[in-house]
Amino acid sequence: MPRAPKPPPRPQPLPQASTAPHQSRGGYAPWHTIPPQKIISIEHPAIIKNVDKAIETLGGAKALKKLSETNASSGLDLRFRPEDIMQPPIQSKTVATNNILLKIRIPKRKRTSGEGPDERSVLEKLRDARGEYTVEAVGVIARTVRFRDMANYQFNTADMDIVQRVRVELGGLEYEKIKNFDIPPSRGLSDPHPILPPPAFSNTAMQHNYHYRQNPAIKKTLVAGKPALLNLQAAPKTLTPMVHISAPAVPLHPPDSLRPYDLLDRANKQCVDHLRKLFAQRPIWTRRALFNHFPKNLQSLVRFSMVHVAYMWRAGPWRDTCVVYGLDPRADSQYRTYQAVFFQVDTEKTAKGREKVRTGASHIFDGKNLVRDGRCFQLCDVTDPLLKGVIDGARVRSKCDVLSPLYPTRHFAYRLIFVK
Known part of the structure; x- marks a missing residue:
């Protein structure tokens, strides 16, 4: 007598996302759910002690808003002296990343009277907390803005008359001032001040990796009892005067x-x-x-x-x-x-x-x-x-x-x- 076909398996319900850690089988580390928040990270090359001044070097809140609206495709210009419009900036490069932003809460340590500022690193603070801290995943860092180019040579033009005129008359982008701006047509220098510097002194933005290595033909030896280097593949010298x-x-x-x-x-x-x-x-x-x-x-x-x-x-x-x-x-x-x-x-x-x-x-x-x-x-x-x-x-x-x-x-x- 033929057997009846087996009924299809019932669909299993999909697992629900939970913020609480899920204990995996076999004693492994627990699973954590990361919020779907997309974050843009900025790697500032300086040591940040004042966040407001660091934002000013990147162009201010207006530049950061534009960076967020364009998903970091617009980039940033870094100026260590944001008040100097003649300073050549360092342009950023945006790369795709897949990092996690963590929020760590460490209880403050009671400080004794007369104790100086806390200069411990984050790792030292975590060790001293002895497990009394919380770690929370905020989101995924999908884009990272980096400054890897070298800073160009700087030339101080604050005392130059022509630069002061450009800053006052052209920096405000006012039509009347721009219309009345002119440069004397006479040739040569009529004052002892130097001429305008070029927009950039160096044409190299990225540092070169020269991959220096010792010539394999160079061997260490002793010559007259003193250490010396000899090139075994060097062409013999001619002594013709x-x-x-x-x-x-x-x-x-x-x-x-x-x-x-x-x-x-x-x-x-x-x-x-x-x-x-x-x-x-x-x-x-x-x-x-x-x-x-x-x-x-x-x-x-x-x-x-x-x-x-x-x-x-x-x-x-x-x-x-x-x-x-x-x-x-x-x-x-x-x-x-x-x-x-x-x-x-x-x-x-x-x-x-x-x-x-x-x-x-x-x-x-x-x-x-x-x-x-x-x-x-x-x-x-x-x-x-x-x-x-x-x-x-x-x-x-x-x-x-x-x-x-x-x-x-x-x-x-x-x-x-x-x-x-």
Whole structure:
């Protein structure tokens, strides 16, 4: 005989909200009902001792009313000197939160005569109350207004005449005063007072988090018995002397602290010997020209072996060129052809362009081929017929000028414009 279907279960009544705590099963903490009151919280960056003054710094009761009507979307402007309308404010940011506002009642402690103000914190007061306090949930903090931007630099303009006029005539927003307001059209300052400061001194509102950390390549060690930091990945330094164009004299020999030639290894000796041979043929070179006259297995050692043979110019007509020790090209006009000129050209990043760099003529300017990652050329390496005619036929100075090359300015400028 078939069974009759079971009747559907009866609906259970919904639980009623109650302000009294509900004891949960299993001995856990009781449940509390939070009133559906939505609250806006304001995080003031200052230590509040006077609530009325704190409200004035936020714009007064009018600003708080507008904040409440717009559900905190209008924001607030914080001014630590609300009476100064020229002070740049700190703007707030409203964020959504889900916090609970608690109302705690702690009975007042009997104070003895002569006792100072109670400076205990809320936590200390709760501990001293020994459970004789009440906690009530007022509502949910759904919006929080925060001031996290940095305060801008302040400039006191109270004694400036123009600022006083702006405050009196424009601050009241009266039509007649605004209509009659004018600024003298004369240029310059007729009084010793400073000019108006900018609206903001700093363009950074939020502080930067630089995430400083120690370089992992830096290791602590002992040098001569003293603690020191060593960078294991630092590029080795080159000891080649650098000379400025205004230097009274040039180096005559390598530095005394340089490692002697006899103590060098075989590869460095070959590099120094090859450099001496090249400088015997030509006293002034660019680094690119030297690389093009070196075998590939020694090119990486040129920058470290240069100190044994030559020095370099830091600025002037022979900037970034290598000159043999004891030779001062400023003393004789015959070295004018070794001057260096620089061009600003686009960088070639393709593999084809890098192949051109490896050719042995990348330091030559023939007017047809140009290596885009090389921008320094010597006048003696210019083989273009038109430019070579300008260089060879130019009038030569009798004495080297510190600020100009040995060629006159008009020839030098014409040559630069022509090449460009």
